Amino acid sequence: MKMKGLLGPNKGRGNPKLTANSRLVSWLETEGGVYLSELSTWGEAPHPMAISTETVDEITNESSGRGLLARRSISDGDELLKIPLDLCITRRSARRALGRDALPEDINEYLAMACQLIREKYVLGEDSFYAPYMGVLPEVEEVNPTFTWDV
Amino acid sequence: MSRFPDRFPSEHYTYENWVWAFTMLFSRAIRLRNLRAGERLAMVPYADLINHSAFSQTFIDARESGDWLFKDGEEEVILYADRGYRQMEQVYISYGQKSNAELLLLYGFALERNPYNSVDVTVSISPRTAAVVAANGGMGIEEDPLAQEKLDFLFSVGRGQTVDFPCYADRYPVEMLEYLRLMMMTPEDTRGKPLADFDYSRTISSANEAAVLQSVVAAVRYQLGLFPQTEEVDADIIKDKAMFRLLSYNQRMAVRHRRNEKRLLKRTLAALEKQIRNKGLDEEEVLSRAEGSTLGEVLKGETRKQKTALEDKLEKMGLPIDIR
Numbered sequence: 185m186k187m188k189g190l191l192g193p194n195k196g197r198g199n200p201k202l203t204a205n206s207r208l209v210s211w212l213e214t215e216g217g218v219y220l221s222e223l224s225t226w227g228e229a230p231h232p233m234a235i236s237t238e239t240v241d242e243i244t245n246e247s248s249g250r251g252l253l254a255r256r257s258i259s260d261g262d263e264l265l266k267i268p269l270d271l272c273i274t275r276r277s278a279r280r281a282l283g284r285d286a287l288p289e290d291i292n293e294y295l296a297m298a299c300q301l302i303r304e305k306y307v308l309g310e311d312s313f314y315a316p317y318m319g320v321l322p323e324v325e326e327v328n329p330t331f332t333w334d335v
Numbered sequence: 336m337s338r339f340p341d342r343f344p345s346e347h348y349t350y351e352n353w354v355w356a357f358t359m360l361f362s363r364a365i366r367l368r369n370l371r372a373g374e375r376l377a378m379v380p381y382a383d384l385i386n387h388s389a390f391s392q393t394f395i396d397a398r399e400s401g402d403w404l405f406k407d408g409e410e411e412v413i414l415y416a417d418r419g420y421r422q423m424e425q426v427y428i429s430y431g432q433k434s435n436a437e438l439l440l441l442y443g444f445a446l447e448r449n450p451y452n453s454v455d456v457t458v459s460i461s462p463r464t465a466a467v468v469a470a471n472g473g474m475g476i477e478e479d480p481l482a483q484e485k486l487d488f489l490f491s492v493g494r495g496q497t498v499d500f501p502c503y504a505d506r507y508p509v510e511m512l513e514y515l516r517l518m519m520m521t522p523e524d525t526r527g528k529p530l531a532d533f534d535y536s537r538t539i540s541s542a543n544e545a546a547v548l549q550s551v552v553a554a555v556r557y558q559l560g561l562f563p564q565t566e567e568v569d570a571d572i573i574k575d576k577a578m579f580r581l582l583s584y585n586q587r588m589a590v591r592h593r594r595n596e597k598r599l600l601k602r603t604l605a606a607l608e609k610q611i612r613n614k615g616l617d618e619e620e621v622l623s624r625a626e627g628s629t630l631g632e633v634l635k636g637e638t639r640k641q642k643t644a645l646e647d648k649l650e651k652m653g654l655p656i657d658i659r
Contacts, residue, residue, distance in 0.1 A: 212381055233426055235384060251386045254420040262416045264426065265382055269410040273378040286339045293376040297364065298356035299343070301378075305355075317380040318527040324351075324358050 185258075204319040205235045211316035216271045232258050233265070247258065273297050273304075273314070367412065379412045385426055404531050480522055481530065488517065488530045509536060512547060519546040552607050562593060566601060569594035585622035 220231045229252040233252040258264070274295045279302035287296050302314040305321070312318060363383040364376050420426055479485075500511040513535040520530060524539050538544045572590055573579055577588060608618075 186421055208381065218381070236425075250384050251424045252384050254422055254424050254426055257422050258420040258426070260416055260418050263414075264414040264416050267379050267382055267412045269412060270353055270411065271375070273379055274375055276375075281341055283339070286342055293355070294364075297376065297378065298353060299348075300347055301356040301359055302352045303342075307354055308346060313363050314380075319536050320384065321363075324355050325478050327362050334446075 207315040216268045515547040566597035
């Protein structure tokens, strides 16, 4: 496994993918109080994982895009991460973003969340609160699900 | 949505952007349980960077944050490791038990060894009612005296004449057997009793069972025959590493996927044939009756309207929407 893409001091300046990674990390830390440092501190264990911009699937040897690597050895049952629900995209966050009058309470969850995703990425863009998260989401071509394949 | 044009500007809510949004949701959204408000679908930043492994048992869930002394009323998403990882090893999470077709449909990849892989086998039975016999006039199809009763029974339990069943590498569903046992009933089996009185989870009679297994064999053979190339051809394509690399990513995934489907169907076929032999259902006497009752039942050339995969997926999620 290559060690490309690990975040460290001053590393990754200029590489857009690495910049996006570090933007996401600082957003999680400041907005969500998520502890992602590799150092331990009072009451916090060091965060066990690091973002890698390029990973390779062990079995097929195909590129699997961004992924998380173990920064140190991890034991069975260890806590991997903790993210406040407030940073997540849900039907509730979608209704908050687009208005409860526009998205009724019983709206399909996928539909509501799709509305919000389009708003955060395309309508608001850099002004979006979620911009650092949108910045690491792949394009359709990178995911490449068959329902988008041309026949 | 058209009521709020200022909040849904049409230059941004385009078909391409909807496709992007659903691609993100299908490949990354997680269903959280244990929330105060019950279940909820969520896209969780950071957690969704973890790649999938069918062998991972890592689960993701939500809980109220803080320890039992300091509950702050906020909820958070939490993830625990399901096994140990060495330093620098990639951490995996399971996206749920998905077949390769689903993985390819939603996430753009297929796994070489996937314990949850399955292939849908279509079983379609046309009860030989007087009308069907007339339509196939002179083809040697006999009318099934129980045809109408079978149709009524299927209707009453909410099943149609054509049913898709998932076949896994090591098992096929009991529901398929139950369905076929019903369809293969003859007056010899019922002896005048109503169809609803039988327990289809058990063998009805050896003749009935032979007919059932033979019709599954026919259905699986038919499914295999729909592929233009054989499994051996696919295996050769994959084995020739230099050539295989020249194919595009999509082509490589597609070849792996279709080969695995064929392998799985062949395994099912072998298992069925073994079962038929073991139960002694291949004896002349039993077979003749089986022959009689399978007549023209596995419909050749199913011509059901094909939906696109995305339409199908959206419809199953209760979203019969036209995103164009």
